[in-house]
Amino acid sequence: MGDEFHVVLNDVWKVYRTGKVEWPALRGVNLVIKRNTFTAVVGPSGSGKTTLLNIIGGLDKPTRGSVVVDGIDITRLNGRKLAEYRNKYVGFVFQLYNLLSYLTVFENVELPLAIKGINFRERRELVLKALDVFGLRDLSSKRPLELSGGEQQRVAIARALVNMPNLILADEPTGNLDSKNAQVVVETFRKLVDEHGKTVVMVTHNVELTKYVDVVIKMKDGNVVEVINQ
Amino acid sequence: MNIYDVVKLAWKQLTQRRLRTILTILAVAVGVMVIIALSSHARGIYVSFIANFERLGPTTIIVSSTGTRLLSDVDVYRVSELPGVSIVIPMRTLSGNVEGLNVRATVVGVRASELKELLGGDVNLLKGNPLTDTPIPIALIGYNIAHDQSSSSEVVDVGQTIAVRVGTRTYIFSVVGILNYYGSSFLLSSPDDSIYIPLDYFRRVSGVQGYSVVIVKASDVNVVSDVADNIRMLLGARARVTTVQSVVNTFTNILNQMNLLLVSIASTSFIAAGLGTFNIMMVSVLERVREIGLLKALGMSDTTVLLLYLIQGLLIGLIGGLSGFGLGIVLSQALTHIFSLTIGPRSPGPGPQANPFTSYTPVLDPQYTLIAVVLSLTTTAVASIYPSWRASKLSPVEALRYE
Numbered sequence: 031m032g033d034e035f036h037v038v039l040n041d042v043w044k045v046y047r048t049g050k051v052e053w054p055a056l057r058g059v060n061l062v063i064k065r066n067t068f069t070a071v072v073g074p075s076g077s078g079k080t081t082l083l084n085i086i087g088g089l090d091k092p093t094r095g096s097v098v099v100d101g102i103d104i105t106r107l108n109g110r111k112l113a114e115y116r117n118k119y120v121g122f123v124f125q126l127y128n129l130l131s132y133l134t135v136f137e138n139v140e141l142p143l144a145i146k147g148i149n150f151r152e153r154r155e156l157v158l159k160a161l162d163v164f165g166l167r168d169l170s171s172k173r174p175l176e177l178s179g180g181e182q183q184r185v186a187i188a189r190a191l192v193n194m195p196n197l198i199l200a201d202e203p204t205g206n207l208d209s210k211n212a213q214v215v216v217e218t219f220r221k222l223v224d225e226h227g228k229t230v231v232m233v234t235h236n237v238e239l240t241k242y243v244d245v246v247i248k249m250k251d252g253n254v255v256e257v258i259n260q
Numbered sequence: 261m262n263i264y265d266v267v268k269l270a271w272k273q274l275t276q277r278r279l280r281t282i283l284t285i286l287a288v289a290v291g292v293m294v295i296i297a298l299s300s301h302a303r304g305i306y307v308s309f310i311a312n313f314e315r316l317g318p319t320t321i322i323v324s325s326t327g328t329r330l331l332s333d334v335d336v337y338r339v340s341e342l343p344g345v346s347i348v349i350p351m352r353t354l355s356g357n358v359e360g361l362n363v364r365a366t367v368v369g370v371r372a373s374e375l376k377e378l379l380g381g382d383v384n385l386l387k388g389n390p391l392t393d394t395p396i397p398i399a400l401i402g403y404n405i406a407h408d409q410s411s412s413s414e415v416v417d418v419g420q421t422i423a424v425r426v427g428t429r430t431y432i433f434s435v436v437g438i439l440n441y442y443g444s445s446f447l448l449s450s451p452d453d454s455i456y457i458p459l460d461y462f463r464r465v466s467g468v469q470g471y472s473v474v475i476v477k478a479s480d481v482n483v484v485s486d487v488a489d490n491i492r493m494l495l496g497a498r499a500r501v502t503t504v505q506s507v508v509n510t511f512t513n514i515l516n517q518m519n520l521l522l523v524s525i526a527s528t529s530f531i532a533a534g535l536g537t538f539n540i541m542m543v544s545v546l547e548r549v550r551e552i553g554l555l556k557a558l559g560m561s562d563t564t565v566l567l568l569y570l571i572q573g574l575l576i577g578l579i580g581g582l583s584g585f586g587l588g589i590v591l592s593q594a595l596t597h598i599f600s601l602t603i604g605p606r607s608p609g610p611g612p613q614a615n616p617f618t619s620y621t622p623v624l625d626p627q628y629t630l631i632a633v634v635l636s637l638t639t640t641a642v643a644s645i646y647p648s649w650r651a652s653k654l655s656p657v658e659a660l661r662y663e
Contacts, residue, residue: 089556089656090657113556113560118559145555
């Protein structure tokens with residue numbers, strides 16, 4: 031089971047508290063995500079999609095339940111180990127790209143490797159390789175604000191992949207892109223699954239894009255209401 | 261993440277908000293600059309002062325007559341017979357005006373053989389001949405008497421005569437020699453403003469046999485205090501006995517206290533620098549909440565985030581400290597220039613100056629320089645602790661959601 035399933039969530043609850051008011055974002059989610067699949071998480075706003083993604087990515091801790099990724103129960107990790115987990119096991123892609131404006135494309139992509147403590151020569155090789163995969167080498171010395179939205183998202187994907195994590199978590203990665211660029215991004219994810227054996231979990235509002243994925247997880251009110259294998 | 265990469269990232273963050281960073285660095289630099297400038301002036305005064313007294317020598321005791329009764333030959337003899345006394349130089353001094361030049365001068369009647377000791381071991385002649393004990397109206401004159409103060413040009417030459425008016429009387433001397441530049445003197449009148457004449461001639465024409473000042477040299481630095489006490493006992497209230505050592509000690513104490521006070525006042529500017537750094541760091545953290553969230557999402561640990569912001573504070577302190585050091589040196593030189601413009605120009609010639617505000621060269625004080633640089637680093641580091649801690653404790657998910 032451990033090998034077949036990349037991510038396993040068991041009775042995961044996430045309750046937010048504002049003063050005395052409690053608001054459950056996830057209500058006992060049980061879910062498995064198979065290795066080497068492209069999964070889309072869909073659902074209306076407030077259904078818990080992003081919370082689910084954050085918890086799988088170790089950005090947030092569940093109030094209850096366990097989350098096992100690559101055989102590691104990440105709910106038991108301390109802050110330092112969790113940071114290490116995010117660096118080694120997960121690649122994040124965000125809707126707003128989250129590139130650092132004062133760094134060049136090269137330096138943005140280099141960042142996860144620098145955080146990992148890899149030496150500069152090895153870093154340079156890996157960054158150039160990642161930039162080549164996404165056709166970004168010519169843009170390596172440019173700043174993010176000099177790029178188009180599509181180019182920025184490709185840089186963000188290159189950054190997510192440069193550390194060679196097996197799990198890619200994308201939160202509305204096409205939310206700020208036109209349909210053409212959105213298609214490029216999703217096709218890139220598809221390629222990562224098919225050709226590089228990665229597992230991609232993508233939160234999206236765009237139902238159109240679900241035709242590219244293997245599994246669609248429908249969420250509502252903090253619960254998984256349907257899992258469709260395509 | 262290795263430290264080089266953390267420093268590089270910290271530097272890039274600082275340079276992103278260039279103007280704000282420069283202003284904070286300046287706030288730190290001002291504190292360091294003021295401390296360096298003030299302490300180097302205080303040190304300069306001290307060094308100049310010590311150099312002056314070293315010329316007199318640590319074994320020197322100055323005995324001056326008080327009131328109208330001068331010290332007699334008997335007094336001089338009894339002092340010379342005291343244990344531990346090596347040399348006794350009796351002198352007669354009067355203040356007057358050099359006519360035609362409008363220059364204040366001290367006429368010093370001294371034995372030619374003792375002038376060497378009085379001038380610190382060497383009669384440094386610019387031109388002419390040394391003083392002789394011939395009882396005729398000859399004079400060896402100081403640099404400032406022979407030269408115009410503003411243009412430095414020579415106004416009196418060897419062989420010329422000068423008239424010095426003292427009270428209602430006028431004395432005329434033939435100039436046999438001109439002394440080189442000596443610099444100021446704290447206990448005795450400066451050689452540059454003095455006219456040295458044979459003691460016996462002075463006594464004859466003035467009709468006064470006593471001495472106004474007697475310079476005593478002890479045989480050893482360790483017996484100076486005992487010799488001074490014995491002279492006090494011998495001459496009682498008729499004389500004021502001052503040792504070079506006691507003056508040096510008193511002056512050093514006063515100067516140290518003043519220095520400490522000045523530096524303490526200057527140090528308060530670090531409070532402003534600290535608040536400035538705290539402010540910029542807090543603003544920086546608040547502006548970069550999303551970015552901190554991203555760095556954490558990419559795997560940066562809390563400790564590295566803490567370090568990233570602490571290093572930014574330290575960089576501000578380091579650059580502020582170093583630039584303050586450079587600016588402090590420039591300011592100390594500028595102050596010397598300002599003093600000379602507002603209080604009076606430097607006297608011509610080499611060596612220390614007669615004007616008390618331009619009579620020294622600022623000297624970098626290593627102790628206060630170190631204190632200033634350490635203060636700049638400590639202030640900015642301390643001011644960065646809380647903002648850095650806040651940054652490190654941000655929840656990545658909340659930080660990424662931050663608008």
